[in-house]
Amino acid sequence: MSFNNLDQLYRQVIMDHYKNPRNKGQLDEGSLTIDMNNPTCGDRIHLTMDVEDGKVSEAKFEGEGCSISMASASMMTQAIKGKEIETALKMSKIFSDMMQGNDYPNDLDLGDIEALQGVAKFPARIKCATLAWKAMEKGLSEQE
């Protein structure tokens, strides 16, 4: 089966995160908790994070949604764990630029996240990819 265009969207690493989500679950009560949904399509994320000494020490998510939204959530939690709040928020900004097809600084190691670049070419799916990031941004910007 060949769908060249689709293969840019559904990269193997994305499907791997979808199938085997990292950091699935939720942290104990008292953790930073953000619930967000995408009202136009029904995608939903429940994100919990622990912040210690200005760093994200732990992050877990639960939710319902398509491969892109769930893979993005998995990658996001993986990326921000152990990072300073400032760095996590910077990553969120970079991710937003990436989704809009803008240039972004490459001084941070984005790891798996770069696989999501192809989403920018599917405007209808950008909201799926950004849901988890918006939730993280909302939670952490209140901590700053």
Add this chain to the structure above:
Amino acid sequence: MNALEIKKYFPILDQEVNGHPLVYLDNAATSQKPVQVIEALDKYYREYNSNVHRGVHTLGNRATDAYEGARDKVRKFIHAKAREEIVFTRGTTTALNTIAQSYGRANVNEGDEIVITYMEHHSNIIPWQQLAKEKGAVLKYLPLQENGSVLLEDAREMITEKTKIVSIMMVSNVLGTINPIKEIAEIAHQKGAVMVVDGAQTAPHMKIDVQDLNCDFLAFSGHKMCGPTGIGVMYGKKEHLEKMEPIEFGGEMIDFVGLYDSTWKELPWKFEGGTPIIAGAIGLGAAIDFLEEIGLDEIEQYEHRLADYAMEKMSTIEGMTIYGPLAGEKRAGLVTFNLGDVHPHDVATVLDAEGIAVRAGHHCAQPLMKWLNCSATARASFYVYNSEEDIDRLVQGLVKTKEYFSDVF
């Protein structure tokens, strides 16, 4: 009925999307427009654009005649008794909100009941939620059967002397269920309640006779029935509309304006504040002409056949879950489904890459999604220009979707 001949009137359908001929199967969201409607709008703006009901100039008269002529077409289309019973609105949502805010506010009090069903579209839930909250009334939901139907015995039980309003969709935009409105209206009337009908998915696809249904109100939109966006209809029995207060005030709807008090125009204009949706109404009139030329009974039968064909073909795909009426049961021309573990968004994205447009999401029916126990579904909905060939393309697309995701998994 010849769908391929009809398709020729729809210029938008003659295009490629992502390298494939477009198959448009998102008709329950909005239909495409035939040249007859596009030309009616074009002609109005090119030749006789003017405000209506005022001034004495020639163009103003032509515009008024066309606008009011569209009202007569709508009256005939839904078999209403009088043209005064036809109010133009922005769409189904505005019509239902007007009924809730005008009739509802005046007639629903604390402890009264409003009865709807689990399958309603958000536009037939939230106006009643808001009214119930404001008045301290009780909002009740009729339960659904496994096949997505409503039982009359449940209606008899849940509609009580306290019920003031029963508001139900005639055709479900998700399940394709066709509800027994006439029978439910009779039950509502026995208990002294009014029957409101959400006809958004009915008006485009089958004959509506408001006198035969004996409903008190009916709401529908132009854009789902070949007409333009931004135009819809609120039908109400004259006896109700006469007593109801407008909810929008301003130009067009007034009779006499004093410094501290004003009086309203007669029906239907008291509900049409501001410059009306002139082009929209004219476009809707052209859409009605177009549909009546084909014949609403013809359309209904054709779409049932398409739905049966789709059910038959789609159910052969392994892992396919189809919601709503079971095979062989009557269903409107749409099929809502899930394809194994593949999320509906992913299904819709792969189909789009094949030039096939379907809807994915909660279809503005979150309570129904909860009842179905899923967060989202995909939906293929058909119209007069769709053919068995389109359904074959859909089925091929779905098979490819399945293969594609089994490859990457």
